[in-house]
Amino acid sequence: MARFLKIILLVVLAFPFLQCKKEVDQQKNNIPKNEIHYAKGFSILNHEGYSVITVSNPWPKANKSYTYILKEKNGIVPDSLKQFLVILVPIKNIVVTSTTHIPSLEMLGVEKTLVGFPNLNYISSEKVRSLIDAKKVKELGANQALNTEVLIDLQPDVIIGYGLDNNNPTLDNLLKNGLKVLLNGDWNEQSPLGKAEWIKFFGALYGKQELANSLFYKIEKDYLHTLEIAKRASSHPTILAGDMYEDKWYLPQGTSWGCQLLKEAQGNYLWAKTKGTGSLSLSFETVLEKGKNANLWITSGQFGSLQEMLDTNPHYAQFKAFQNKNVFSFSGRKGKTGGVLYYELAPNRPDIVLKDIVKILHPELLTGYKPFFFEKLK
Structure with a gap:
């Protein structure tokens, strides 16, 4: 009997510790996971009643991160997080400042919540252009000098801005006026899926994380599928890119996202070994020496025909790709006010861009596919 009572006592004494360990294990298992897998510039952590978005790389070599708290109705934000900008979600209206933000709104089905944008003529989306025509989207002027008076009058739930560096006086001024500004660093990502x-x-x-995840999953799946198809290529055509602007030839550096797409499409971009994510600035003679015999040429998009290229610079005719009429451009698809759709949509749809490039480089691999962005110049 005494031995039995001793066992019972040990169990009773051990129970609180066992329960405590169970709770600790549960807490470990409940640690929110970052919902982002490819992008390097932000993270999303979902908690009960609120989410935390941290933008860590809004511009190159940024030494500061920005944290935003997305509070749901009846959600309780811990005191330790109240120092950060708190946004009530789902938001009902928005101002964005880059055309690369437009496709996300359209894919999520919330383009009607857009109330303002700087330089409306840049927008190509047909859906958003119809809203502009209906006077439902306000003109906000230049990106680096947004019309503060119009924005204060609009009182959007959020303004999505971006910075090229740490000097953003316009956005700082909007914050001082009580408006909620979030930085978006999509342009600074180095990978297509990022x-x-x-x-x-x-x-x-917008409280549409499940929809956003499913939309991205489809883009990712299609991109990776095309990647596997491209690996069947039996050749690696040499590629010349860019063209002259004023007295310099601009073309993508070797670690830029555009160069990555050319590489993953099994192309041999002639400047692929250069370091950097921006543009190279070279003399015509330097480019001619290295790129004269390239198999094909992808221009910057400023030309609509071969004759237009010749009219601008007759020396373009010295390139083999030009002579063989193997020059491609993405300038054909434009909005009705002149905005180039590629600049707006391509960063959001790398699956389409990759398909286009694979079709250009290896037409035998994607039978029946017609490029969406790119066309051969005539």
């Missing part, structure tokens, strides 16, 4: 994953940033603002 850029596209920023749709999850907007999904969190």
Whole structure:
């Protein structure tokens, strides 16, 4: 009997510790996971009643991160997080400042919540252009000098801005006036899928994270599928890119997202070994020496025909790709006010861009596919 009572006592004494360990294990298992997998510039952590978005790389070599709290109705934000900008979600209206933000709104089905944009003529989306024509989207002027008076009058739930560096006086002024400004660094991502994953940033603002995840999953799946198809290529055509602007030839550096797409499409981009994510600035003679015999040429998009290229610079005719009429451009698809659709949509849809490039480089691999963005110049 005494031994039995001793066992019972040990169990009773041990129970609180066992229960405590169970709770600790549960807490470990409940640690929110970052919902972002490819993008390097932001994270999303979902908690009960609120989410935390941290934008860590809004511009190159940024040494500061920005944290935003997305509070749901009846959600309770811990005191330790109240120092950060708190946004009530789902938001009902928005101002964005880059055309690359437009496709995310459209894919999520919330384009009608857009109330303002700087330089409306840049927008190509047909849906958003119809809203502009109906006077439902306000003109906000230049991006680096947004019309503060109009924005204060609009009182949008959020303004999505971006910075090229740490000097953003316009955005700072909007914050001082009580407006809620969030930085978006999609343009600074270095991988094609990393850029596209920023749709999850907007999904969190609208309480549509599941939809954003499913939309991105489809883009990711199609991209990776095309990647596997490209690996069947039996050749690696040499590629010349860019063209002259004023007295310099501009073309993408070797670690830019555009160069990555050319590489993943099994192309041999002639400047692929250069370091950097921006543009190279070279003399015509330097480019001619290296790129004269390239198999094909992808221009910057400023030309609509071969004759237009010749009219601008007759020396373009010295390139083999030009002579063989193997020059491609993405300038054909434009909005009705002149905005180039590629600049707006391509960062959000790398799956389409990759298909286009694979079709150009290896037409035998994608039978029946017609490029969406790119066309051969005539």
